[in-house]
Amino acid sequence: MFAALDSIWHVGLPFAQTDGFWLPGAATTDPAMDRVFYLILVICSLLFLLVVGLMTFFLVRYRRLPGRKAEKTATQNILLEATWTVIPVVIVGVIFYQGFVAYMRMQTAPPGCYDLRVSARQWAWQFIYPNGHIDDNLHVPAGEPVRLTMTSEDVIHGLWIPALRVKMDVVPGRYTSVWFRADKPGAYDLLCTEYCGDEHSSMLATVEVQTREDYDAWLKDAANYLKTLPPAEAGKLLYKRRGCAQCHSTDGTAGTGPSFLGIFGKSQKMADGRSVIIDDNYIRESILEPQAKIVAGYQPVMSTYKGLVSDDDITALIEFIKSLSKKSPLRAPTHSVDRGEGQGVGK
Amino acid sequence: MDMMVSSPTPPKSYLVDPPGLRSWLLTRDHKRIGLMFLAVISASLALGATFALLIRTELTFPGPTIVSTGHIYNRLFTLHGTIMIFLFIIPSMPASLGNFVLPLMLGAKDVAFPRLNLASLYLYVGGLIFFLLVLVLGGVDTGWTFYAPYSTSTAAPVVLAVVGVFILGFSSIFTGINFLVTIHTMRPPGMGWFRMPLFLWALYGTAIIQVLATPILAITLLLLAVERTVGIGIFDPALGGDPILFQHFFWFYSHPAVYIMILPAMGIVTEVICVFSRKHIFGYKFIAYSSLAIALIGFLVWGHHMFVSGQSPLVGMIFSALTFAVAIPSAIKVFNWLATMYKGSIGLAPPMCFSLMFIALFGIGGLTGLFLGSLVTNVHVHDTAFVVAHFHYTMAGGALMGFLAGLYYWWPKMTGRMYNLAQGQISAVLIFVGFNFTYFPQFIVGSRGMPRRYFDYTRLLDTHPEFTFYQILSTAGGFLFVGGLVMVAFVLLRSLFVGRKAPANPWGAATLEWQCSSPPPHENPPAPANVGDCYVFDDFCFDESAQGYVKVP
Ligand SMILES: [Cu+2]
Ligand SMILES: [Cu+2]
Numbered sequence A: 001m002f003a004a005l006d007s008i009w010h011v012g013l014p015f016a017q018t019d020g021f022w023l024p025g026a027a028t029t030d031p032a033m034d035r036v037f038y039l040i041l042v043i044c045s046l047l048f049l050l051v052v053g054l055m056t057f058f059l060v061r062y063r064r065l066p067g068r069k070a071e072k073t074a075t076q077n078i079l080l081e082a083t084w085t086v087i088p089v090v091i092v093g094v095i096f097y098q099g100f101v102a103y104m105r106m107q108t109a110p111p112g113c114y115d116l117r118v119s120a121r122q123w124a125w126q127f128i129y130p131n132g133h134i135d136d137n138l139h140v141p142a143g144e145p146v147r148l149t150m151t152s153e154d155v156i157h158g159l160w161i162p163a164l165r166v167k168m169d170v171v172p173g174r175y176t177s178v179w180f181r182a183d184k185p186g187a188y189d190l191l192c193t194e195y196c197g198d199e200h201s202s203m204l205a206t207v208e209v210q211t212r213e214d215y216d217a218w219l220k221d222a223a224n225y226l227k228t229l230p231p232a233e234a235g236k237l238l239y240k241r242r243g244c245a246q247c248h249s250t251d252g253t254a255g256t257g258p259s260f261l262g263i264f265g266k267s268q269k270m271a272d273g274r275s276v277i278i279d280d281n282y283i284r285e286s287i288l289e290p291q292a293k294i295v296a297g298y299q300p301v302m303s304t305y306k307g308l309v310s311d312d313d314i315t316a317l318i319e320f321i322k323s324l325s326k327k328s329p330l331r332a333p334t335h336s337v338d339r340g341e342g343q344g345v346g347k
Numbered sequence B: 001m002d003m004m005v006s007s008p009t010p011p012k013s014y015l016v017d018p019p020g021l022r023s024w025l026l027t028r029d030h031k032r033i034g035l036m037f038l039a040v041i042s043a044s045l046a047l048g049a050t051f052a053l054l055i056r057t058e059l060t061f062p063g064p065t066i067v068s069t070g071h072i073y074n075r076l077f078t079l080h081g082t083i084m085i086f087l088f089i090i091p092s093m094p095a096s097l098g099n100f101v102l103p104l105m106l107g108a109k110d111v112a113f114p115r116l117n118l119a120s121l122y123l124y125v126g127g128l129i130f131f132l133l134v135l136v137l138g139g140v141d142t143g144w145t146f147y148a149p150y151s152t153s154t155a156a157p158v159v160l161a162v163v164g165v166f167i168l169g170f171s172s173i174f175t176g177i178n179f180l181v182t183i184h185t186m187r188p189p190g191m192g193w194f195r196m197p198l199f200l201w202a203l204y205g206t207a208i209i210q211v212l213a214t215p216i217l218a219i220t221l222l223l224l225a226v227e228r229t230v231g232i233g234i235f236d237p238a239l240g241g242d243p244i245l246f247q248h249f250f251w252f253y254s255h256p257a258v259y260i261m262i263l264p265a266m267g268i269v270t271e272v273i274c275v276f277s278r279k280h281i282f283g284y285k286f287i288a289y290s291s292l293a294i295a296l297i298g299f300l301v302w303g304h305h306m307f308v309s310g311q312s313p314l315v316g317m318i319f320s321a322l323t324f325a326v327a328i329p330s331a332i333k334v335f336n337w338l339a340t341m342y343k344g345s346i347g348l349a350p351p352m353c354f355s356l357m358f359i360a361l362f363g364i365g366g367l368t369g370l371f372l373g374s375l376v377t378n379v380h381v382h383d384t385a386f387v388v389a390h391f392h393y394t395m396a397g398g399a400l401m402g403f404l405a406g407l408y409y410w411w412p413k414m415t416g417r418m419y420n421l422a423q424g425q426i427s428a429v430l431i432f433v434g435f436n437f438t439y440f441p442q443f444i445v446g447s448r449g450m451p452r453r454y455f456d457y458t459r460l461l462d463t464h465p466e467f468t469f470y471q472i473l474s475t476a477g478g479f480l481f482v483g484g485l486v487m488v489a490f491v492l493l494r495s496l497f498v499g500r501k502a503p504a505n506p507w508g509a510a511t512l513e514w515q516c517s518s519p520p521p522h523e524n525p526p527a528p529a530n531v532g533d534c535y536v537f538d539d540f541c542f543d544e545s546a547q548g549y550v551k552v553p
Helices: A002-017 A032-061 A078-107 A212-222 A231-241 A280-288 A311-323 B021-025 B030-060 B070-106 B114-136 B158-185 B198-230 B243-277 B284-300 B313-341 B350-373 B375-381 B385-415 B421-448 B467-498
Strands: A114-121 A124-128 A138-141 A145-152 A157-161 A166-170 A176-181 A186-192 A204-210 A267-269 A275-277 B540-543 B548-551
Touching: A032 A078, A032 B313, A032 B350, A032 B375, A078 B313, A078 B350, A078 B375, A114 A138, A114 A157, A124 A138, A138 A145, A138 A212, A145 A157, A145 A166, A166 A176, A166 B375, A204 A212, A231 A311, A280 A311, B030 B070, B030 B114, B030 B385, B030 B467, B070 B114, B070 B158, B070 B198, B070 B243, B070 B385, B114 B158, B158 B198, B198 B243, B198 B284, B243 B284, B243 B313, B243 B350, B243 B385, B284 B313, B313 B350, B313 B375, B350 B375, B350 B385, B350 B421, B375 B421, B385 B421, B385 B467, B421 B467
Parallel strands: A114 A145, A138 A204
Antiparallel strands: A114 A124, A145 A176, A157 A166, A157 A186, A186 A204, A267 A275, B540 B548
16 A cells, blocks of 8 residues: 555656756755655646546537537436545545655654754844854755754744755744755755745845865854954954844945944934933944834834854944944943953853 | 616616615615625725735836835735735625625525624724725735734734724624524525525535634734733743744634635536536535535644644644645535536536636646645745745635626626626636736746745846746736726626616526516515425526526426
């Protein structure tokens, strides 16, 4: 019985191997999803042709002509009813079984997965690597099973990598996970499929599938940029990588959040009527506790970066924002950031 | 509405008897209420279709096309979805056509609770006003699904929209209660359950869902409003709530709701296919029971919207299996319809055109549902344009086509005027071609990497340069499709002015509503003492002088 079911599996195979017939090219050599997809596609097309074919045939053959009347035929036939009940039941049974088996394979991560963490927020992905590096793109070693453990900082997002056929919602307040094995080195799209607000459609990242050596080399390098770049440059990278760019411009146009252009040292009006001078401490607070002071005219939609930025990161970000003010700041920072304060997590 | 009644026979039509605007606004006549519902839901359809065209135009080219930001685009698709679902499809067939036809089909004086029926109309208008308010205040941007915690955190006037849906829910419940009670208690002697026209079985199944499922939506949305206004943590994890719970609650209503939309359409198609094939329905009991089966199994499949929400694989498996189970009754209906056409004498008047379009389009919608019911393929196509295409094939290709079939079918009865049949057929062709151009490309882009609710697909073009081509096709189709709808409106409204007077029975149908004059008099004529089989057409002959069918004893 099951052997028979399994041979049906192969119906979709020829399609699954023609890259890009209907589905996009896969980054894996075992596209279990594709076979089921094409199997259903074949079944669907046949059933559709059957129904519409019969309908068209009847329409032409029995069209209303002067002088011809409808013939009396049986109005009920249990055998016929049973036939067109049982056959669809068998067909959907097969589809269900195939879909379920492939799904369980997709759900059950093999032991020894390479683990990465994912943190999603409006509207950026952050991929957290074992050595603590956080990147806005997903780099994975080719040919190894990789598991992503994901959570969201604000609303629900959905992680989809079409080339790997995986998708999973990323939910605040809980962890979800997916695993995959990408065999073919290259760059692939990663996008958000759960609607999450204004910039939902710009919440994209790239999956870089690299050979193990390339991957290791990249990871070692990437983690070092804070030490190798001048702080303002590093801050600029962070500004892009941590998704600040989604809400804050550097050219003066207001987005979801205020622009960073020339704000350092200026006085900013808050929603409660107070005014605050934008200095190092205010920026630090804005990053770690964005809800503490809300800028007038904006929604409190920025969620905290606590745990996702180190003190060094914050310093770099501050330097970057400073560098966007042409004139030198009106006031020097009143006191330096104390590592012992316990607010920032850092490592 | 100051038309006709040049008929020599005394009883005046319900359109003018009693006269005056006041008598319309306070009417308890189901025929008038049905007609007024038809007017307001058509206005909603026009509004929803306008938003649809704005969405389509925006997506034609990558990057901002007519609106500048996702902020605006997200409002467009939310309003399109909420208006089409809550203000158009759900009330479309039951409240307008069903309301008009149901008591006539039973030979009953009215529905069981005429005042409740009127209240349902006013609640609908109330809900509509809330939506217009939302529109004026800048619209909402949650999608019609209102997923928390986005819906509890966005600045848009979600509470207003939610209250609007809440009110519309009660309108729907009232209609459902009315239909249930009317069908149970007001069938004429001699019309047992299995003598009822199958449209009534469909309405009966629909009413069960309306009455049982809608309260769940109402309470869910109320909880959402409470969370937003008072800050009690129910769905938002930041307040200790559970966002997945919202999805369970929401789909527990919203999946059955798709059967509120599709069952009446299936009922209409059943009637139309028999009448226009001049054949007795094949497999009456199977069609009747399949309506009930759909209504009941439909309650058990909501989790198929949540396969990638983080729900456990075991639960996913159960929902997948049940989802496939609900496909069977629909398949049974289709095969019975085909068997009914076999050896018939098939005429292609507009109602039949739309019914056949229903079979083809709903066929594609249903069959692509297999991709979504199957777990592994669902993961890939969930939340993509593939899903958008799928549910438009079922909702627009199914429910809307059924509605149009019914509208063309009962229009002569409702208004007393015949429309131009050839023009009606042209509108069908426009809609069919336009429809497929609009939605078929979305199956392709969806499975290749285009998510739904996506303002800007520029960044997908590196890997998928072909997307723009499909989007252009889709937009062109969209305009053709809406052009076809405009033509329907034109054909029907034109008939009011230049159409010839409708005979009592233009199509030769045997159900009771066709045995009284067109339009019917204020007092519904009682059912004949001996209600026969409503699918036997032998006694109806076309009469040249009346330009309609008459019964020959
Ligand atoms: Cu998103
Ligand atoms: Cu569903």
